[in-house]
Amino acid sequence: xxxxxxxxxxxxxxxxxxxxxxxxxxxxxxxxxxxxxxxxxxxxxxxxxxxxxxxxxxxxxxxxxxxxxxxxxxxxxxxxxxxxxxxxxxxxxxxxxxxxxxxxxxxxxxxxxxxxxxxxxxxxxxxxxxxxxxxxxxxxxxxxxxxxxxxxxxxxxxxxxxxxxxxxxxxxxxxxxxxxxxxxxxxxxxxxxx
Amino acid sequence: xxxxxxxxxxxxxxxxxxxxxxxxxxxxxxxxxxxxxxxxxxxxxxxxxxxxxxxxxxxxxxxxxxxxxxxxxxxxxxxxxxxxxxxxxxxxxxxxxxxxxxxxxxxxxxxxxxxxxxxxxxxxxxxxxxxxxxxxxxxxxxxxxxxxxxxxxxxxxxxxxxxxxxxxxxxxxxxxxxxxxxxxxxxxxxxxxxxxxxxxxxxxxxxxxxxxxxxxxxxxxxxxxxxxxxxxxxxxxxxxxxxxxxxxxxxxxxxxxxxxxxxxxxxxxxxxxxxxxxxxxxxxxxxxxxxxxxxxxxxx
Amino acid sequence: xxxxxxxxxxxxxxxxxxxxxxxxxxxxxxxxxxxxxxxxxxxxxxxxxxxxxxxxxxxxxxxxxxxxxxxxxxxxxxxxxxxxxxxxxxxxxxxxxxxxxxxxxxxxxxxxxxxxxxxxxxxxxxxxxxxxxxxxxxxxxxxxxxxxxxxxxxxxxxxxxxxxxxxxxxxxxxxxxxxxxxxxxxxxxxxxxxxxxxxxxxxxxxxxxxxxxxxxxxxxxxxxxxxxxxxxxxxxxxxxxxxxxxxxxxxxxxxxxxxxxxxxxxxxxxxxxxxxxxxxxxxxxxxxxxxxxxxxxxxxxxxxxxxxxxxxxxxxxxxxxxxxxxxxxxxxxxxxxxxxxxxxxxxxxxxxxxxxxxxxxxxxxxxxxxxxxxxxxxxxxxxxxxxxxxxxxxxxxxxxxxxxxxxxxxxxxxxxxxxxxxxxxxxxxxxxx
Ligand code: NA
Ligand code: NA
Numbered sequence: 001x002x003x004x005x006x007x008x009x010x011x012x013x014x015x016x017x018x019x020x021x022x023x024x025x026x027x028x029x030x031x032x033x034x035x036x037x038x039x040x041x042x043x044x045x046x047x048x049x050x051x052x053x054x055x056x057x058x059x060x061x062x063x064x065x066x067x068x069x070x071x072x073x074x075x076x077x078x079x080x081x082x083x084x085x086x087x088x089x090x091x092x093x094x095x096x097x098x099x100x101x102x103x104x105x106x107x108x109x110x111x112x113x114x115x116x117x118x119x120x121x122x123x124x125x126x127x128x129x130x131x132x133x134x135x136x137x138x139x140x141x142x143x144x145x146x147x148x149x150x151x152x153x154x155x156x157x158x159x160x161x162x163x164x165x166x167x168x169x170x171x172x173x174x175x176x177x178x179x180x181x182x183x184x185x186x187x188x189x190x191x192x193x194x
Numbered sequence: 195x196x197x198x199x200x201x202x203x204x205x206x207x208x209x210x211x212x213x214x215x216x217x218x219x220x221x222x223x224x225x226x227x228x229x230x231x232x233x234x235x236x237x238x239x240x241x242x243x244x245x246x247x248x249x250x251x252x253x254x255x256x257x258x259x260x261x262x263x264x265x266x267x268x269x270x271x272x273x274x275x276x277x278x279x280x281x282x283x284x285x286x287x288x289x290x291x292x293x294x295x296x297x298x299x300x301x302x303x304x305x306x307x308x309x310x311x312x313x314x315x316x317x318x319x320x321x322x323x324x325x326x327x328x329x330x331x332x333x334x335x336x337x338x339x340x341x342x343x344x345x346x347x348x349x350x351x352x353x354x355x356x357x358x359x360x361x362x363x364x365x366x367x368x369x370x371x372x373x374x375x376x377x378x379x380x381x382x383x384x385x386x387x388x389x390x391x392x393x394x395x396x397x398x399x400x401x402x403x404x405x406x407x408x409x410x411x412x413x414x415x416x417x418x419x420x421x422x423x424x425x426x427x428x429x430x431x432x433x434x435x436x437x438x439x440x441x442x443x444x445x446x447x448x449x450x451x452x453x454x455x456x457x458x459x460x461x462x463x464x465x466x467x468x469x470x471x472x473x474x475x476x477x478x479x480x481x482x483x484x485x486x487x488x489x490x491x492x493x494x
Numbered sequence: 495x496x497x498x499x500x501x502x503x504x505x506x507x508x509x510x511x512x513x514x515x516x517x518x519x520x521x522x523x524x525x526x527x528x529x530x531x532x533x534x535x536x537x538x539x540x541x542x543x544x545x546x547x548x549x550x551x552x553x554x555x556x557x558x559x560x561x562x563x564x565x566x567x568x569x570x571x572x573x574x575x576x577x578x579x580x581x582x583x584x585x586x587x588x589x590x591x592x593x594x595x596x597x598x599x600x601x602x603x604x605x606x607x608x609x610x611x612x613x614x615x616x617x618x619x620x621x622x623x624x625x626x627x628x629x630x631x632x633x634x635x636x637x638x639x640x641x642x643x644x645x646x647x648x649x650x651x652x653x654x655x656x657x658x659x660x661x662x663x664x665x666x667x668x669x670x671x672x673x674x675x676x677x678x679x680x681x682x683x684x685x686x687x688x689x690x691x692x693x694x695x696x697x698x699x700x701x702x703x704x705x706x707x708x709x710x711x712x713x714x715x716x717x718x719x720x721x722x723x724x725x726x727x728x729x730x731x732x733x734x735x736x737x738x739x740x741x742x743x744x745x746x747x748x749x750x751x752x753x754x755x756x757x758x759x760x761x762x763x764x765x766x767x768x769x770x771x772x773x774x775x776x777x778x779x780x781x782x783x784x785x786x787x788x789x790x791x792x793x794x795x796x797x798x799x800x801x802x803x804x805x806x807x808x809x810x811x812x813x814x815x816x817x818x819x820x821x822x823x824x825x826x827x828x829x830x831x832x833x834x835x836x837x838x839x840x841x842x843x844x845x846x847x848x849x850x851x852x853x854x855x856x857x858x859x860x861x862x863x864x865x866x867x868x869x870x871x872x873x874x875x876x877x878x879x880x881x882x883x884x885x886x887x888x889x890x891x892x893x894x895x896x897x898x899x900x901x902x903x904x905x906x907x908x909x910x911x912x913x914x915x916x917x918x919x920x921x922x923x924x925x926x927x
Binding site: 013014016017020021023024027028030031034035038056057059060061062063064066067068070071073074075077079080081082083084085086087098099101102105106109110112113115116117119120142143146 | 512555737740773
């Protein structure tokens, strides 16, 4: 189970990374086409009009994909920002209480968010909503990244909650991930490239 | 009761001004029992989200650009077809023919049409004078939907996609060389900073529409419902008058700031209308029975 | 309940959420949900989903992960080290030495990027480790980065000027031009502060590299060539008309990959590490942006910001007093809301007041940007603080303390453009005639 979950988070992280690479590819391709048009204008006096249809819309969809798919992975890597001033000052047994509280509140919010983003996605499907640009993209398709990404985030937070109740610390709360615990944080950022 | 009303355009836009008047009329007629709080400039929901927010009951009422729904059904976008209805008289006739179809289509999504107000007729912005369709050949032409893309290709221009805030810089760097938009948008974005010619081709007369969530509407008392409908009728009449005034004022602003306001040559118009005709043939195919219903009812 | 009590209640809740260790994005979501549940009748969950979708599928925002990725690639290449080695011999005489690289680097990058978060992430990724390794004081490393990254909003292109221009029907081109001189002025003020601080704290600035003969100085400057090529390529692609400012971010990534390929620092390992690093950072920022967008909408439904703005309007202040009151208002709201949200929520109430007081809306746009810049570095909700916390592991409170002098300088800049409005209006006035 542990291995499956960790693989799930990691796989979602790489899907998100692929979306970012895809944004870069798509936009670069459009810039290349623009350059060809530019050269054509200089040589023949008229542009060809090479465009990737709806590339701005699609880029936006990919960004949403990257942002939502990466949620759980970023959580586990300690990437989401929190103000840990109080949490790191209190004695260890209170520390656990704080961590349980955070995982509970976060998990509840994530579940709520997952449910309503599913509703949004389902409504788009039901009414056949499409994007308004050159290409009519059925909106439920890009919108499905929200329930998927948030669903995995909810799993990750419940996973953290279970870990905490068992008496251990979740991945994001380990000293190596925790922020502002030691004076050497800056130096560490140099050493290990984080 | 208070209704939150998202609108996409800023306060100074005449559409928003008209809606603010509408809100006041409703409040007065219902003796303050129904107040409408206008959230302009996309400050509550982004333009693309407004229709669905009203549909889902997140807000009871909202405004959006009707052509935005053209991909859902071509009937929504008939007012953005080039050279079908080009002045206010024709635009009014087109809306009369289009309204029943739009009401039926939006009705299926639980939305009621209150009123619709046009933008000024759309003109052509370029750096150099355009005398014939051939002058558009090879120019980089701003497109943002499938209709414009087809139009650009038919006139021999090179379609290019530029987001609204990028327009000035895109003209300055040659990423775009021609666009079709209203004198309002041109004057508000200070088009004279980046182009010199405005050719008044009156390509089409697009509209904004105000819709209300049917469930929210039926929760109102009979008197309140009547007050809303009456205020909406008045808003539509007032809005069309405001739009005509806007056309004159904003064209004057373009002229005062040194732009050349060109009356298109007969050759240019003949060429453009021919292309408009070709596009209508295609549109009829896409739009099916609903499209035919609108065109049969349309008596310009 | 009146608006002040509502505000205080929600702020208290935000502090409890943040203080008890709940993630920033979740804290914002929970506060927004509570605010809407208490003070409006809108269906919470549906509004949340709609807003989240609208905020996350944004073309303009797509530049953010790309710029962050560019920073990650450069960080893993030798280029950031090269940049500091190349500049170091020339900065020996300037008090504060390489700290100025942070400031000028942010200003140069600001000419490409429209956001301050991207500026902080990209420049910081390169400069923080280098400056730390060379022994510069942490307080100034963090402070100069947090402060100068806000230039991303003032030096064109700028997301916030676009938002303001669209909302107030001001010409975006003119607003962009108007931002140039104040941007340069701020850069000079920041540098001046570093000079004065260094002169008064000589012991804390590491010793200069031994002085080199001029030939050697030039020889070392060769190492700057890749960085210069990169900057020229990115800015050049915009002015050659082949890329929009958002497209330029992709040009930056491609150039950075090519340059680090030639420097033999690019391999599958570093490529993957850079990409996944960028994915995490941009996910963190995007999630907070979603929370902030939802809080903005919740505030729109509750009407609190516009009620407060209306209250200021009801005081009928003189123009200077009005500007003073608005500064206080923006600074306080800016502590808790993202600066752009403050502009979105309040322009339709504030702009009529400002115009009635005879204040030029173009000038006011720049005024607003500087105030929004201040909001980026005030806790608890300040995007530059979040980015720098994630970059360095230093808590936002500590970063905010380091940034405090720069907050004061921004305040001074507000005073200067109020006393000498020509700093803003001179360049746009010569434009277009
Ligand atoms: Na900028
Ligand atoms: Na702040």
